[in-house]
Amino acid sequence: MPALVAARFVARPNRFIVMARLSDGRLVRCHMADPGRLRELLLPDVDLRLRPAPVGAKRSTAYSVVLVHAPMAPRPWVSLDTTLPNRLAGDLLRRGAIRGLGGCAALRREVTHGRSRFDFLLSPRRARDTFVEVKSVTLVVNGVGRFPDAPTTRGCRHLRELTDHVRAGGRAAVLFVVQRPDVGSVRAHGETDPEFARALAMARQAGVMLRAVRYRLTAAGQALYLGPVPVRV
DNA sequence: ACTCCCCAGTGCGAGATTTC
DNA sequence: GAAATCTCGCACTGGGGAGT
Structure with missing residues (x-):
């Protein structure tokens, strides 16, 4: 399993896609397995952890969002990996x-x-x-x-x-x-x-x-x- | 105007089906 | 019979279209 990559939440154009900004400034399109509303978690600039994944015939996104750093105390990491x-x-x-x-x-x-x-x-x-x-x-x-x-x-x-x-x-x-x-x-x-x-x-x-x-x-x-x-x- | 239904979007596991 | 491939259901919101 590849190591996780730090990023920040930018936008969620639909419930399965998240746009995130990597630490080098690149904007990347990510798969989001959890289609829940997550309104209290997915706030602008919130910290994410992404898992890199190979793009292929069956996959169009290079990353999956697996963790979000909850913005409210006590600031736990919350999994968005539905598996x-x-x-x-x-x-x-x-x-x-x-x-x-x-x-x-x-x-x-x-x-x-x-x-x-x-x-x-x-x-x-x-x-x-x-x-x-x-x-x-x-x-x-x-x-x-x-x-x-x-x-x-x-x-x-x-x-x-x-x-x-x-x-x-x-x-x-x-x-x-x-x-x-x-x-x-x-x-x-x-x-x-x-x-x-x-x-x-x-x-x-x-x-x-x-x-x-x-x-x-x-x-x-x-x-x-x-x-x-x-x-x- | 309102309600209802369908579909997109990705990954995974199980079971069914096909191929060798 | 074994392996490969396909299909389905599940995770679930929100937009669009059809019908009332």
Whole structure:
């Protein structure tokens, strides 16, 4: 994996493209994997870290934006790499580090169920198969991680399908991955997406396990595990 | 005027399909 | 049967077009 390159945010012409200025003054076009609004993060001149990538037939941008230096105290580095939460979650699940989701004999990724595809299917030694959906939390308000930061019909559908699965006798969990240390708990963002908040409350009531974990990211892109945090519905 | 739906944009993994 | 290639779904906002 190539080393990260320092840059500053200039503009976001669309949700997948960011214009950034390198330290030598060059303006570069970068791919942005996270299509969330990120209004509180992507402010003019904010520090970014880019990962160089070879331009080819399938790729038009020479860099991907992977980290942003949050402008508000305590100024954590926040990951914009949408594949990172799943990699971190997979690592925790394999190690059995999540309460209620341990002792797993097999772990499958991207498993289709109903109309959706869930991030993980655990096959625990002493329990039924368990679907796990991972959600990445980037929005933080007063020390509380809020999800989603924009209405997500897909997220609601995921919750409903997990709820139905549990009501039918299955097991399921939602794992929120918070990639910043200034978070004491995670809550649904009912002001932004009331339907998601309702679906999350129903999921918990039905027995879907809700878990959240917290990481601190370094400017080099390394994720340091800080442990679980409570999910409040 | 308003609502609804579709699409662009890139990368990744899984599963399906094709080729050897 | 194995390897290569293709397709799909997911991450999700905002603009444009169609319809009411």
